[in-house]
Amino acid sequence: MWMTPQIPRVIRIQDFRGEKLGEEDSDEMVGYRQQPGKLPFSKPGSGGKNQFSEPRDESSIPESQGGSKAQPWGDHRHDEIVSGRVIGKPTALVDSRWKVTGQAQYGDDIRLPGELVGRIIRSPHHYARVLSIDASKALDLPGVLAVATGQDATSAFGVLPVTKDEHAMAQDKVRHVGDLVACVAAVDEASAREACRLIEVEYEVLDSIHDMRDGLEDSDLPIHDRGKYHIGESNVQKRVFQEFGNVEDMRDSMASHSSDWLFAGANHGFTEPHAVVAHWDPSGRLTLYTPQQVPHYLHRALADVLEVPMHQINVYRTFVGGGFGGKSDPFPHEMCAAILARKTGKPVRINFDREEVFWVNRGRHPSRIGMSIHSDSEGRISGIETDALIDGGAFASFGHVTTYYNGVLHTAPYEIGGFHYTGARVWTNKPASGAMRGHGAVNSRCAVEVGLDDICEQLNVDPIDFRLANLLPPHSSTITGFRVTSIGMRECLEKVREASGWDEKFRKMPLGRGIGVGCGFFISGSGLPIHWDPNKFPHATVHLKIDMDGGVTIHTGAADIGQGSDTVVAQSVAEVLGLPLDMIRVRSRETDTSPVDLGSYSSRVTFMNANAAISAAMEIRAELIKATSEITGAPEKKLVIGDRRIFRKDDPAVGVSYLEALHKSQEDRGALVSSGSYRTPPMGRVHKGAAAGLAPAYSFSAYVAEVEVDVETGQTKVLKVWAAHDCGKALNPLSVEGQIIGSCHMGMGQVLSEEMRYGRTGHLINPDLLDYKIPTVHEMPQVFPIIVESNDPEGPFGAKEAGEGPLLPILPAVVNAVYDATGVRVSELPISPDRLYKAIEKKCRKDGVSSPTEMKTPRISHSELQEKIVERGKSHSERDIERRRGKEPSPYHNGALFGLDPEVPGDEQDSRWTAVVTPSEEYLESPGLAGSAWKHVERRKRGDSQ
Template sequence: MNHPHDLPNQKHSLIGKRIPLIDAFRKATGQAIYTDDIKLPGQVVGKILRSPHPHAKILSIDVSEAENIPGVHAIVTGRDAENCFGVLPVSQDETALAVDKVLFIGDNVAAVAADTEEIALRALGAIKVEYQVLRPFLKMEESLEQVPEELRLHPKTYDGTNIHKQVEQDFGDFDRAYDEALWKKRQSFRFIGVTHAFTEPMCTIAFFDADERLTVWSATQVPHYLHRALAKVLEMPMHRIRVIRPTVGGGFGGKSDPFPHEMVAALLSRKCRRPVKILFDREEVFYSNHGRHPSKIDVALAIDKNHKISGLHVDALIDGGAWGSFGVVTAYYNGVLANGPYKLPNFRYRGRRVYSNKPPCGAMRGHGAVNTRYAYEILLDEAAHDLGLDPAAFRRDNVLPPNTKTINELRITTSGIGECIDRAVEASSWKDKYGKLPFGHGIGIAGGFYISGSALPIHWDKIPQSTVHLKVDLDGGVTIHSLAAEIGQGSDTMLAQIVADVLGLPIDYCRVFSEDTDTAPIDLGSYSSRVTFMAGNAARRAAEELRKALIQAAADLSGYPPEVFILKDEKVINCTRPEIQVSYREAVRRAMKDCGALQSSGCYQAPPMGGKFKGAAAGLSPTYSFQAFVVELSVDLQTGKPKLHDVWAAHDCGKALNPLAVEGQIEGSIHMGLGQVLCEEFAYNKGNVLNPNFLDYRTLSPMEMPRVHPILVETCDPEGPFGAKECGEGPLLPILPAVSNALFDAIGIRFYELPITADRIWRALERQKKSSATLV
């Protein structure tokens, strides 16, 4: 298929090829440098004193004894930097350290920089904090109460309550659709919180040097937002601050906010003028959380007499924890991202995100869309079952067509949902299995769709969302400068692949520098599945500029017009007379004649789109990924333990630029989603995290993973770079409901609460036995 980004005569040498990630050898040899691997001369240890109370007023902090401990270099408290920050400009409600109140167990109270960790810990123990304990808000429902100002977690809340954000949307006429429905059901769902559980703990080094410049090395997904927040909190101009992102050991959304400890490291360093490193232990990582919101979601679904989805009503109550984080977006996404991958003519939504005295929730892989997707897909399955329809065919019958607009004005360009369903059904032999497997053995299907980058940036300053700079010098090597953060998803490889492909070079000509705000042009970073689409397009455009210059040079050298040349195999070739060639090096040298090193720039900004109503920007994306998964499993009827056999995961990624990397994203998403549906749970007792470690917060081991069969569906998006769309988050969505629907097929029981642990299944089976006994 010809794509607008393809040249008519030039075949791709790298796009679509399975190639190892360009940092794979560094990582496999232990040579990749993560933040904690950096040790600067004179570096000291930073440690944070944390709150023992879920909600309390700070009456006083006495640091005098701690200050006098030999080896202590600096102590900071909330009073040292009171400027608020937060990832979203609309909810800036965090401070580097608590100023008046602590809001959760583990909240940041004071911090120490000292020669060693031991001294720092002793100093923390010597800080005396006087608290006045306040009533904690630990259940979502409590946060809906109107309370006196003192008991509100933040100054800006909704109507005297602890509601952080309330949104309402209404499209079409849901009531009428519900009244006239052939099949309808209201159901309440409950979801506990889960967390990213990346393997690399948070780590930051800050150095405020003799030139009064601040350099911050941090494990972050978005160096640019960190850069902005540091400037605001430290009251320093951005040009005196440099953010460096070393290799990041996994993010999944959990490193996308600017964090208090990053501010604290900088404040400590400014005070003691030494490099300060703050490394979290695993328990602190859990306190820091920013994982998926626990939620209670009420859903009503209507199916009309033609077996078409006619109405959906979602009412989501979302537990945000102590801070805003990405929560305004979460409040919208829980509703708006239900508008695919099926046609939905009537849609009503209310979302309420509340503050509570627990570690903050934020963005996590599949941000905001996962729990509602579960609820929606379970009800769709129930409808199909009750109406005697095949759930796969019923979904197939309701898909969003390409080139359409949803009722909430999301612009759909390409849509591979139909093909995803067809191929997952085919590969899994669905028709031979659905409803035909023995009791205890089942198969289930679910669909999903996800944004490929947010079309509207969170800062409305009209700069491109991604910019990529290229530089070629005499050695012919292409240096790629970008601030799209490589966090393991392979974005550096994607940039190198695109640039090398456009220039007809082997990939090792490209060096990617994507870690330094001093040298890279701004990119909004690695979240919302935006990098391949946006930074990929920016890289493509920058490379096309260079290609133009090289072709012009070849034209000048050979006397043929530029139109006839292509770049291939390190040559600029006249495609009408292939014997006329200029080597890549010669072309570079010629192009450099009057200007020195060649440079080019490419950028990406999403086209205008979307409705005019309040909240219209939420969920808008230049394109969407689509997916349909089929799961086959069995249940041990004695113990309730589920065993997953196979997952057929069809994902429309537009164009798989690197199938090896795309599969990796699909397989990893499935692992994370299976964790949420089967075993992961962020557990609390009176606001205290009960399981802040990998023993008690259990992720699935390799022995528990099913066979995963990725199916790559390529719809060639007209605006994606060479057709590509996202693949990092969407594949998480369908796995949860597909498992649950397979459980229904296996044992005839629906689960409206996650996680579906073996003991829950066993109890449900016992109830089933009893009730069938009563029926007899």
């Protein structure tokens, strides 16, 4: 027998009537002084529970505004507008009540009257030519209203304008199992599925390729044909060559690390499968409901594919059940829904099975990374050589960028003597890889950090001290010319060292227990907007509207995918206007009403949208202060904004309420509206590819992980993670901690259990959440999130990103901890028990021990160099504090640690330092794996008839 769960709730019982009557009797006005000449406002009498202005939270207001908080990281341009309301306080997401009551509508929750169900016919072959599609039987089935094929939409699209290689459905070829061939719309799911079965497709099966190394070779029929831009006759989609610094001498070193990594592909594993509803309304406009991270790019792609003007389309972003990069491409199924809705004149809903999510994929690239790191006798990182071959699957997606990110995103936080990078992305007949949390940086970062651990082992120095002695200072420039502003890397390392008890544990724990460190560096927003060239539009725009009720409506295109972007934008506005969050409402769902925004990718939302929101709110703030000045006669400069009041800084009793100031400023013009925008400052150097990885700010993180390895079974368990992340300023510490812990979860999955496994015939054999192993609550270690606030000069209130960067360090921290626990250095992820046990067995054989339990674990006795690098770390620490507090720090280019003049880039002052982006003939004589992509000549440069 079921009983209503007994929930002993303590419900606040108040006699509201009595409370209000009591106040009505009183004429006292706390904190309010009637001003002579004040206009007689009608009393708004809106009631409300927060009747009285709360005192300002002095601790969160910087000194420059009269607060008590000292500024250890220097002043910030937003100090003056901090009102001590919401910034920096743990804040529930503004839409969380919708989520916990089940009222949040995700893609599949949009149900329109008379809607049809769409299904997609997918290719069963890896690579095949579609010879014919016979839909007659399907169309005869009662309840089937339409069938669409590739002929219904022939325009190509793709998220990057340079690599548009996708179509709504197959034009002539299918390129992976699961590729779209046709789609149907029927009255219900069963009929739609049956129709899919009845459609007869004739294929000519072609030779498919599955190993990424095969993609480097010439092929009879490359997976895509890029015409004159095609690289030879190969399947190389993108190749990058970069050499910076003193490449000539870097290999002449005291310690060198070299390893060949194999990273398996990973899927985002968001819980909400893709779903889309398309509806052409009676006025002939299309509304497309979809959980999208980048509604604007979809908006453009839809206009191209459907051949209608953009203003005829409204992309409605539903709640997004997790994105992580996996919902940031315009997708073919979204086109299919729109095409079917257009054909049938009825709304069409397509929702995916979990299996289909894996066919769409766009997850982490399977990669083969060759990593060499060199250190000189001073304990400096004299060179990093990376050769990254990444498996792009069947489409380009974000791959152009990923190919760069695999290299350029490990040129910091360390000062390095030389940097050599060759990267290549190839097409294979697999579901496409794309952007996934930590885009492009995760795998190569893992290889770098594990390499540094090995270097320290060879040099007999502490890996944390080694890192501390090689960091770039604040306001510096990396070897490839990225502009680093704030950097809290040092503090991150120091804090995790202390919190984890590093010095007592490292290389001191028994067999099977280990501790390891890893660092991360990630962009806080991409400096170059993908779709705008030349870059004339701002990156983010926010509109504000305040009507007489006093509530603030924010229109932003920032896509909240659960990370809390609506909340952070609302917080920023609330902070500037001194309002509580319940007076702010965010409208961010529809492209009809929101200004153009690039969407939620490359960790750009907080930095760019909050900055835009602040500048919009500043306009309103100025209006309110002007109105207050008119009412009270106080000079504008003396006025500050507190909790729903605007008052004299030096005499807080003189002031008016927010609503009074608002009504005054609305007298002549009605609603207050404003618009703010953000664009990145000019940055970077001019070589080819210089814009990839450029960001207005960078986040830094350092993790220490403690693991337990069962050496007899190869099972690894992560016990604890100390996770320090420099996010500039935690606007919402609750969310920042959530992002850090969530990143640990996702990274831990990749390093220990998650893997897209392809069988012998090239089929994906685990397209479901049973066999694709996402960590459950039992696998999760205890994570201690540590927030480091480096007060970025250009970030909103000093903030930088916190969504992706925190994922990077967990992989190398775990790999290094496994080494500490077992003496086995793995170079293949995930570290599944079978892989690790094989490596343990190998080590046993090599060491001549009979049982894994008798293995010796690594120990350390510091060399002379240790003292030297500790000293250097200390002096750098002082240098850094001076630089971050100084008003205008002098230029500092990577290379100063190697004796160069910090004022000038290395290649401009020393002939041994280079900056080249095309390989020399000498290199091509013995290229690395990815480097061999350069043996092909682009067709247009080949000089033959093609």
